[in-house]
Amino acid sequence: MGAIGRWVLSLDGAALPDRVLVGGKAWGIATMRHAGLPVPPAFVVTTEACRAYLAQGALPDGLLDELYAGIAILEAETGRRFGAAEKPLLLSIRSGAAVSMPGMLDTVLNLGIDEEIEAALAVESGDAAFARDTRRRFHEMYARIVLKAGIERLQPEGSVEEWRAAVAEAGATGCVPETPAEQLLGAVRAVFDSWNGRRARRYRRHHGLPDDAGTAVTVQAMVFGNLGERSGTGVLFTRNPLTGAAEPYGEYLARAQGEDVVSGRRTPQGLDALASPLPEAHAALIEAARRLEALNRDVQDVEFSVQEGTLYLLQTRTAARAPAAAVRIAVDLVNEGTISTDEALARVGADQVRMLLMPRLSEGAAESAPLLVEGEGASPGVGIGTVVLDADTAEARGGAGDDVVLVRPTTSPDDVHGMVAARAVVTETGGATSHAAVVSRSLGVPCVVGCGAGVGAALAGREVTVDGKAGRVFDGALPVSAPAETDDPHLCRIAGWARAAAPLAVYRADETAPGDALDLDRLPGGEDPEKLPELLQGVSGAGGGALASDAGVAVAVAAGLDFIVVRHALPALLAACAAARAEAAE
Amino acid sequence: MTDTYLVLHGLAIKKYADAAAVAAALGLAEDEVRAVLDDAVAKGRAARAGEAYSLTPVARVALDGAYSRLFAAQRADEAFAAAHERFEAINRELKQLMTAWQTIEIDGESILNDHTDKDYDDRLIDRLGALHERAEAILEQLAAGLQRLTIYAEKLEAALEKAEDGAIEWVSGAKIESYHTVWFELHEDLLRILGRTRQE
Numbered sequence: 083m084g085a086i087g088r089w090v091l092s093l094d095g096a097a098l099p100d101r102v103l104v105g106g107k108a109w110g111i112a113t114m115r116h117a118g119l120p121v122p123p124a125f126v127v128t129t130e131a132c133r134a135y136l137a138q139g140a141l142p143d144g145l146l147d148e149l150y151a152g153i154a155i156l157e158a159e160t161g162r163r164f165g166a167a168e169k170p171l172l173l174s175i176r177s178g179a180a181v182s183m184p185g186m187l188d189t190v191l192n193l194g195i196d197e198e199i200e201a202a203l204a205v206e207s208g209d210a211a212f213a214r215d216t217r218r219r220f221h222e223m224y225a226r227i228v229l230k231a232g233i234e235r236l237q238p239e240g241s242v243e244e245w246r247a248a249v250a251e252a253g254a255t256g257c258v259p260e261t262p263a264e265q266l267l268g269a270v271r272a273v274f275d276s277w278n279g280r281r282a283r284r285y286r287r288h289h290g291l292p293d294d295a296g297t298a299v300t301v302q303a304m305v306f307g308n309l310g311e312r313s314g315t316g317v318l319f320t321r322n323p324l325t326g327a328a329e330p331y332g333e334y335l336a337r338a339q340g341e342d343v344v345s346g347r348r349t350p351q352g353l354d355a356l357a358s359p360l361p362e363a364h365a366a367l368i369e370a371a372r373r374l375e376a377l378n379r380d381v382q383d384v385e386f387s388v389q390e391g392t393l394y395l396l397q398t399r400t401a402a403r404a405p406a407a408a409v410r411i412a413v414d415l416v417n418e419g420t421i422s423t424d425e426a427l428a429r430v431g432a433d434q435v436r437m438l439l440m441p442r443l444s445e446g447a448a449e450s451a452p453l454l455v456e457g458e459g460a461s462p463g464v465g466i467g468t469v470v471l472d473a474d475t476a477e478a479r480g481g482a483g484d485d486v487v488l489v490r491p492t493t494s495p496d497d498v499h500g501m502v503a504a505r506a507v508v509t510e511t512g513g514a515t516s517h518a519a520v521v522s523r524s525l526g527v528p529c530v531v532g533c534g535a536g537v538g539a540a541l542a543g544r545e546v547t548v549d550g551k552a553g554r555v556f557d558g559a560l561p562v563s564a565p566a567e568t569d570d571p572h573l574c575r576i577a578g579w580a581r582a583a584a585p586l587a588v589y590r591a592d593e594t595a596p597g598d599a600l601d602l603d604r605l606p607g608g609e610d611p612e613k614l615p616e617l618l619q620g621v622s623g624a625g626g627g628a629l630a631s632d633a634g635v636a637v638a639v640a641a642g643l644d645f646i647v648v649r650h651a652l653p654a655l656l657a658a659c660a661a662a663r664a665e666a667a668e
Numbered sequence: 669m670t671d672t673y674l675v676l677h678g679l680a681i682k683k684y685a686d687a688a689a690v691a692a693a694l695g696l697a698e699d700e701v702r703a704v705l706d707d708a709v710a711k712g713r714a715a716r717a718g719e720a721y722s723l724t725p726v727a728r729v730a731l732d733g734a735y736s737r738l739f740a741a742q743r744a745d746e747a748f749a750a751a752h753e754r755f756e757a758i759n760r761e762l763k764q765l766m767t768a769w770q771t772i773e774i775d776g777e778s779i780l781n782d783h784t785d786k787d788y789d790d791r792l793i794d795r796l797g798a799l800h801e802r803a804e805a806i807l808e809q810l811a812a813g814l815q816r817l818t819i820y821a822e823k824l825e826a827a828l829e830k831a832e833d834g835a836i837e838w839v840s841g842a843k844i845e846s847y848h849t850v851w852f853e854l855h856e857d858l859l860r861i862l863g864r865t866r867q868e
Contacts, residue, residue: 184794184832232754232802234761253805281797281832288833323774331775402772402785431784462780494866495852498842499684514771514778515763517852517866523770523780524842 087148089131092155093124093300103128105178105298114395117377119370122394123159124302125152127270129179132296135274141267149266149301156303165262169206170199172216172304175269177276179297183289185281186297187273188227192220192304194262197242212308212339214238221245221258224265228272229254273299305394307387308337312360315339318353318367318384320375323403326410330371332384339387356388363393374398379420380429381411405434413572416579423579428663430576432632432653437462438573439650443549444561452557454546457508457533459553460519465506465528466548466559469541473500480504487546489538493518501527506548508555510537522550530555567652580655585662586638587645588654595623599647602627611637618643629654636661673734675704679714679723680731681857686719693853695816739861741813748813752858754806758799759855765795766848769839783836793831796839796847800828814861820854 084092091099093108095115104112108126115121127149134142153164153171162171172194177187195203195217204213218236225231231254236245249258259265276282277297286293307315318332333350336359357364367386370393374382383401387394403411412426421429441464467485470476473496476488480503488504490497492512501507501521506528509518513532522529528550547560567573581588589595600621602608608617608627614637618624625647628634635657638646648654678694678701679685685693687702694701705721708714713727723731742748769792771778772785783789807821827847830838840848859866 182790184790184797186794188794188798230802232758232805234757253802281801284829285832288829319775324777399787400785402774402788404774404777404779405782408784429784431782433782434784437780437782492866495681495683495849495856502843515767520763520766520770520840520848521842524840524848 086125086151086155087144089127089134089142089145090148090152091126091128092152093126094155099126102180102295103130103298105129105180105300106182107176107178108298108300109178110398111300111302113377114374114398117373119373119395120366120393122303122305122396123156124300125155126178127152127299127301129296129298132274132277132298133294135271136277136294136296141271146267149270152301156301160303162303164194165199167198167202170194170202172199172220173266174300174302174304175266175273176300176302177273177297178300179277180295181291183282183285183291185276185279185285187276190220190223190227190269192216193224193265193269195220195265196260196262199262207306207309209308216339217242218245220265221249224258224269225249225252225254228269229256229258231255270299273297305387305389305396307335307339307389309390311337312391313337313387313389314356315387316350316353316356316385318371318386319401320371320382320384321401321407321411321414323381323383323401323407326403326407326414328414330368360388360391363388363391366393370395376420380415405437408434409438409570409572409576413575416575424583426576427580427583427656427659430656432635432656432660435567435573435653435656436650438570439565439567439653440464441562441564443547444563447560447562448549448552448554448556451547451560453554454541454544454557455508455533455537455555457530457553457555458514459529459549459551460514460516460531461507461522461527461529462551463506463526463528464547464549464560464562465504466545466562467505468545469508469538469543470500470504471538471542473497476500477503487548489541490518491535491538492516493521501525506530506550508533508537508541508548510535567650573652577652577655580652580659583662584655584658586643586658588651588658589645589647590651591625591647591649593647595625595645595647597623597645599645600624602629614638615641623647632657632660636664639665671738672704672708673731673738675701676708676713676723676727676731677735677738677860679705679721680728680860681853684717684720684722686721690721693819695819735860735863739814739863742861743863745813747809749862751806751809751813752862755803755810755855755858758803758806759851761799762803762848762851765792765799766840768792769796789836793828793836793839797828797832800824800847810858817854817857820850820857823850824854 084094086092093112098116099112101109104126111121111124131145157163157171162169164171172192175190175193200213200217204210222236231249231252233252259268307313314334314336315338316332316334318330320330321328322331332353334353334356335350381401382398384398385396408430412429415421416423416426443464467487469489470486476486477499479486485505487506488500489508491510507518507522509531510533512518516531518531528548530548530553545558547556602624603626607613611628611633614628618641623645629646629648635654639658639661678690682689682693687705688698691698691701709716714721714723770781772781811818827838838846840846
């Protein structure tokens with residue numbers, strides 16, 4: 083790390099900067115560069131500059147010169163020029179406080195583009211549409227993030243004048259600046275100003291964080307994944323995020339920018355598509371993936387671009403993973419000596435295990451069953467019941483102990499009480515973002531949406547089986563089976579560690595508990611975690627009721643129970659371990 | 669005097685609610701609202717179970733017929749209609765955001781968000797906050813045409829702040845006045861005010 087002046091530091095990775103001075107994002111870049119990983123060149127305007135700006139209401143003296151000194155370093159490293167009509171350098175601008183908080187300015191990409199530079203990019207890439215799209219995305223992000231305009235997307239076919247008009251109409255607080263220099267200053271000021279935004283101020287007050295710490299601004303060179311055949315963009319997971327298999331897994335699109343991979347406009351290929359034309363970039367990527375995982379001690383989701391044969395890592399974060407992968411990865415990382423068993427327990431959520439243990443259609447049951455209707459699977463799980471067509475009936479019959487499936491044209495708040503009482507929900511129209519989908523997922527009720535008009539009338543009164551993941555509704559009650567936690571070797575390992583670490587013993591209902599358990603199912607209020615502290619006083623063991631939830635298990639831990647009796651042991655064990663960790667942290 | 673239909677409208681939005689909840693939604697005094705609701709029960713327009721009231725089917729039909737009178741001012745108000753258009757646009761974004769909150773795309777497969785990835789959740793709550801700031805301007809325009817709608821901005825902000833402080837069930841919890849619950853009630857209210865129907 084080198085000081086460029088009083089306010090700006092180069093993130094060259096020579097030494098690690100002070101995290102408080104440069105913020106979390108710049109610190110991450112410096113750490114990666116320090117480890118010799120190929121990250122696009124960047125510099126940071128420090129939190130001290132922000133404090134000076136906020137104190138005097140203007141950019142501090144000398145900051146402008148230092149900004150351009152920083153840009154000169156990026157120009158030297160990339161061989162490109164900011165604001166130039168040949169080989170233009172575009173920038174990304176990010177906020178970054180030492181502690182992340184809501185309301186801080188999000189990233190602005192592709193900054194430093196005007197009419198002339200768009201033309202230059204078109205010539206250089208041989209792709210006028212790309213140059214246009216780069217400019218459009220800059221306009222869009224600047225308008226939305228800096229100017230707070232309520233726009234989703236600017237029309238790709240529109241002229242710049244039309245974009246400006248759309249931005250003005252969407253309640254923007256100003257105009258998108260014309261020149262690269264104005265764009266840069268506008269974005270830097272907006273980052274600083276976001277420190278005093280209402281949401282950020284309220285969050286700091288609530289969490290007792292200092293109001294004068296300020297945010298840094300990270301400025302980084304954009305790299306282009308579409309400058310010819312030796313360029314491209316991709317995503318790599320250091321392990322398979324669906325199965326947890328311990329091998330790098332990813333997608334690559336030659337001659338593409340980041341959004342092409344995400345948007346699904348073009349179909350990405352596997353990483354072999356990088357390995358065959360550019361074996362060196364591929365080898366560098368695999369090596370970088372290995373080191374990033376070791377550095378962060380967890381599976382990483384890495385965005386990268388290749389610009390004219392050179393690999394650049396754009397972003398790395400802890401990878402999201404499916405429940406099965408979470409379990410396998412936690413066990414594998416313990417086996418490899420990377421993490422402790424306590425860390426493994428902290429990385430597997432009780433809810434993830436519950437999802438793995440959810441009942442599903444028995445093997446082969448779906449193949450021979452008569453399929454009645456098909457739609458879009460909106461909330462996973464299997465629900466069996468008699469079809470009713472209105473929420474009041476669903477509530478009345480569900481409350482009386484009947485299993486019902488609620489079928490509606492669409493759902494609205496009128497229907498929520500019926501959805502709560504139903505085993506599954508089916509709608510005639512609507513997609514994955516519809517009310518039925520959002521509410522069913524929130525309630526944990528299986529749901530299939532968009533099955534077509536008239537489905538309700540056709541199904542009324544029938545007994546059906548709804549598969550909320552596959553989006554199918556079958557005739558009759560199909561056999562379901564629940565995976566047992568004792569069948570899976572990975573789950574057994576985790577259960578063993580959890581038993582040793584948990585502050586209380588957990589027994590399944592089919593096991594013999596060491597003593598009499600208080601049966602919460604038979605006590606008034608036993609299903610309410612808020613009533614539990616009272617009910618559990620002076621008790622050594624309990625079962626049922628609110629102990630099915632994490633909150634209930636936490637109360638049992640706090641009450642110092644010796645044991646609890648529940649349907650599935652492992653989720654309760656994990657919840658007990660989490661409660662013990664939370665207690666220890668306080 | 670409190671308009672009976674307005675109170676019944678409040679009940680249609682809140683469903684199975686006690687007098688206090690209906691009064692809060694409408695910005696009216698609880699005692700007045702309870703008196704109107706009890707009167708509606710006596711006349712067969714509402715049913716009461718414990719503290720919770722609900723509309724009878726006949727009252728729902730009567731209410732649909734009363735809306736054009738009840739909300740004539742808003743239906744004639746161009747600024748109100750324009751604000752509603754903007755609400756519909758941002759509503760599409762909100763729905764996508766709620767779906768992203770509940771499901772994570774992993775390698776093209778949509779998987780329920782189990783909320784073990786705090787960074788992911790933080791990013792989405794931050795996006796919700798940014799959306800809320802833009803929605804506030806629209807809500808102000810709507811409230812200019814119908815003052816009682818200000819209650820939604822307050823409730824949305826309260827839900828957002830709880831979520832920002834770590835109580836993440838306030839994003840989309842179906843059984844509490846979460847951001848999604850309040851937003852959807854607001855949408856329902858607007859559709860009834862303007863005599864439109866929901867797409868999905």
